[in-house]
Structures are given as structure tokens and as C-alpha cells.
Amino acid sequence: MTTAAPRPRRILFVEANEDGTVGGSYQALYDLAVHLDRTRYEPVVMFYEDNRFVPALRAAGVETHLFETVRSYENRVNESGSIPERALKMLRAVVSRRRALADLRIDLLHLNNSPRVGCDDWLPAAKWHGCPCLVTAMGDAGRDEAAFRRWLTGRFDRVIAISQHIASRLVECDIPEELIRVIHLGTNIKEFRARATTPPELTRQRLGLRPDDFFVLMPGNIKDWKGQHVLVEAVIALPESIRARTQVRFAGATPSYAAGYRAELDRRIAEAGLADRLVFLGERRDIPDLMLAADAIVHASTFPEPFGLVVVEAMALGKPIVASELGGPAEIVSEGSGLLFHPARPAELAAHLARLAEDGGFRAAIGRAAEERAQGFDISNNANATAAVYDEVLGG
Structure with a gap:
């Protein structure tokens, strides 16, 4: 039986x-x-x-x-x-x-x-x-x-x-x-990669980017502890020769309680004369396509991040990630598979971005190591x- x-x-x-x-x-x-x-x-x-x-x-x-x-x-x-x-x-x-x-x-x-x-x-x-x-x-x-x-x-x-x-x-x-x-x-690495279906050149064109622009993406909802202001200050600190071709896109919703923070970001960006280079996209469903088109992806949480799933997702697409060293990202990013910085020091982030902008070979090496490292977080x-x-x- x-x-x-x-x-x-x-x-x-x-x-x-x-x-x-x-x-x-x-x-x-x-x-x-x-x-x-x-x-x-x-x-x-x-x-x-x-x-x-x-x-x-x-x-x-x-x-x-x-x-x-x-x-x-x-x-x-x-x-x-x-x-x-x-x-x-x-x-x-x-x-x-x-x-x-x-x-x-x-x-x-x-x-x-x-x-x-x-x-x-x-x-x-x-x-x-x-x-x-x-x-x-x-x-x-x-x-x-x-x-x-x-x-x-x-x-x-x-x-x-x-x-x-x-x-x-x-x-x-x-x-x-x-x-x-x-x-x-x-993350489902295979599925996440499969969701990136738009050619990077087309995504960049739709975002209004020039072929030689250095495209930095920061995914994540707009909240003060997520550190969008850290990236703003880092871009301001870039040498003019690099800043002139840097384009930043923030992809994430702004909850109602963070409206004041968003207004302060807009004020600082306008004050620096960078409104045409630092742009808020709002909530997006095409994050994999945006990541695939980016030259670098930034995570800048000012409070220790519990884990940092966006870090793994960026790495899964073979993209250079520049992440806050506080909390979980330090457990994800191994030597050579990404770059870490302290969010209280935007100049550190600026230095990492400058090197990535100037050295395509370095970007590619970081991306290859990142893709391999991401397999451990399937x-x-x-x-x-x-x-x-x-x-x-x-x-x-």
C-alpha cells in the first residue's frame, strides 16, 4: 500500500x-x-x-x-x-x-x-x-x-x-x-539579468544622454538616510572636466514624509547649477535596464544599511558599484568587486567616481569581479x- x-x-x-x-x-x-x-x-x-x-x-x-x-x-x-x-x-x-x-x-x-x-x-x-x-x-x-x-x-x-x-x-x-x-x-540573478531587455544605447538616448557622458545611477526611494545628498555633494566636488560630462539619475519614489528632504535636494542642486545633470526620475519599473546602461551605480546610505539588495543587483549585471561602507554592503563587496566609502566624506565618493570616469579598463575589471561575486547571493x-x-x- x-x-x-x-x-x-x-x-x-x-x-x-x-x-x-x-x-x-x-x-x-x-x-x-x-x-x-x-x-x-x-x-x-x-x-x-x-x-x-x-x-x-x-x-x-x-x-x-x-x-x-x-x-x-x-x-x-x-x-x-x-x-x-x-x-x-x-x-x-x-x-x-x-x-x-x-x-x-x-x-x-x-x-x-x-x-x-x-x-x-x-x-x-x-x-x-x-x-x-x-x-x-x-x-x-x-x-x-x-x-x-x-x-x-x-x-x-x-x-x-x-x-x-x-x-x-x-x-x-x-x-x-x-x-x-x-x-x-x-536575488534571482538569472531572472534579474533577463529583465534588462533594452539596449543600453537606447536607454541612454531616452534619458537624454550623450554617448560620451559618464552615467551614474542611484536607485532607491528618496529618504534622507538613503544619502542622495551625499551623491549631490560628491558631484559638486568632482573636477570640472569630469563634472561637465557626468549625468546622474535618481530612480525612486519620494514618500510624503520625505517631501522636505526632496525640496532641500532640489534647492542644493539648483544652487550648484546642476539641474540639467542631476535628475530625479521618480519610481521606475525598468531598474535593470537603467542599471545596464549605467557606467557606475551608487549606494550612499548614511545609516548602516541592513543588507543592500541593490548592491547585489548591480553586481549581478557586472556593473561597478560604489557603496557606503556602513552595514551590509561591507559584507557583500569583496576586494576588487566594488568600491566602498564613508558617507560622511563625500570627497571619497567623488574620488572613486573620478577614477571610474577616467579609466574604462578599471571599470571593466571591477564589473567582471562584481559579476562573479554576485553568484554567492543567488x-x-x-x-x-x-x-x-x-x-x-x-x-x-
Whole structure:
């Protein structure tokens, strides 16, 4: 008699961002959900806000839900009030999430943002439902001032850190070290390369670039900690002979709360007389094409980057990356595969850009080494390591 194969375990991924932007955590969730072994795990995804990854996941056969109705109600409830009133709100949140876990028949809950996000609603809901709950720390949320919430963050079954930097910060924030597993993010390198379909010459032409322009691309949403101002100052510091043929494009959305920062960038660029050379493109869907057309790609976060997926993506296309040395990028960029600088010193970035602009052979050598280095961050490595953590907590 043939024994029936066990059904795949249903894993619920929850992305709780609701600031209107779509960043690296979404891409990381998408890549992991799509590349899990479906014979063992059945991914289910829930977003707090509608976004472009919803149809993409559904097209890939991943069951995807929106939590917008519940969140709309919760956001209308005044967070002020007495302790009993706040406790009642928390209880209602736990009940609604426990109901979702039951309705979706979830075997394991995987939160996608931070131990501080979901520790007081999704985590207790999972304990009530009777399923393990783990969380990926996509960033450094800092140490919670509330002792009760710090206690809650230590109750996750596992905490995945996307870099050694984040693992160190988690320990400093009272997360038990034995719960932490370091798993670098990954990207589907083959698929990412395949998305770059437009000839570089055509992309450059559409951007209004001349054939001999030195094209610098900075992908990423416009936020002060992302360091767009660092690149602005670096371009201003370039020798005039190089600055005259340098064209910079910023590709990313500006969230409403960063409108003041964007206005300050515009003011500084205009003041320097560079409005025709430093241009904001807004949110773009053609990042691979833009990267392929670029001569150099810049990452300039002024706060330690949790990982730096854009760094891996640039390297996967064989492009020279010039990245902030703070946080995750220092774990990605090895000697010869890219250039690092301190974001508090724009002159360092300017010096790297000047060398890349002047020396095509150096650009090519960096690009070749970058492409080889990127193979170590393919999504298959991330998916296999994450599945091993699932096995730890599910006993599989």
C-alpha cells in the first residue's frame, strides 16, 4: 500500500509596511515565496497595502491576500486612551490575526519586517493558533523602550538577520543570541539579468544622454538616510572636466514624509547649477535596464544599511558599484568587486567616481569581479537556508 505524501506546510508571510512605498523587503519576500520548494512548503502572502507585487505573486501561483480592511479600521481607532482601552485594542488585533491564521490554515507564520513589528499582535496570535512564528529583521529598528515589548521580541521561535551587522544589533537589543540565524538576502540573478531587455544605447538616448557622458545611477526611494545628498555633494566636488560630462539619475519614489528632504535636494542642486545633470526620475519599473546602461551605480546610505539588495543587483549585471561602507554592503563587496566609502566624506565618493570616469579598463575589471561575486547571493542560497530554519521549528 502506497503511503500518501505529506501535504506541504502552509507558510504565511506578512509584509506590514504601509507608508505607500515599495522597497527591498517586498522584493525579498517575492523572491523567497516564489523559490521555496512547493513540494514541501506552500507560501501564502499577506500585505497591509496593495502594491505591484500582488499581481506578480498571483501570476506566479502564490496565494496572496490584503489586510487593508482590518488595518483601515485599526488605523481609525485613536491610539490614545487609558491603559484598559489600549489593552482592549491590542486584544482585538490579536483576535483578528488569530482568525486569519485559522481561516488560512497556517502551519508557520513568517513576519517580514522587524521583531518590533508584530510582536504584540501577530506573535501572540500565532501562539494562540498553535503555530511557530519567526521574523526576518529587515532593518535595525532599535531597542524598544518598553520592557514588556522587549520581553515579547524574545518569544519568537527564530529571528532571521539579513546580515552579520543586523545580527549584532539584535543581540544589543536583547534578542537571545540562540534564536538568531544569519541568512543574507538573495536575488534571482538569472531572472534579474533577463529583465534588462533594452539596449543600453537606447536607454541612454531616452534619458537624454550623450554617448560620451559618464552615467551614474542611484536607485532607491528618496529618504534622507538613503544619502542622495551625499551623491549631490560628491558631484559638486568632482573636477570640472569630469563634472561637465557626468549625468546622474535618481530612480525612486519620494514618500510624503520625505517631501522636505526632496525640496532641500532640489534647492542644493539648483544652487550648484546642476539641474540639467542631476535628475530625479521618480519610481521606475525598468531598474535593470537603467542599471545596464549605467557606467557606475551608487549606494550612499548614511545609516548602516541592513543588507543592500541593490548592491547585489548591480553586481549581478557586472556593473561597478560604489557603496557606503556602513552595514551590509561591507559584507557583500569583496576586494576588487566594488568600491566602498564613508558617507560622511563625500570627497571619497567623488574620488572613486573620478577614477571610474577616467579609466574604462578599471571599470571593466571591477564589473567582471562584481559579476562573479554576485553568484554567492543567488536566491537559491537564501531559499535553502530559510527552509532549513523552517525545518528547525517545524521538526521537519
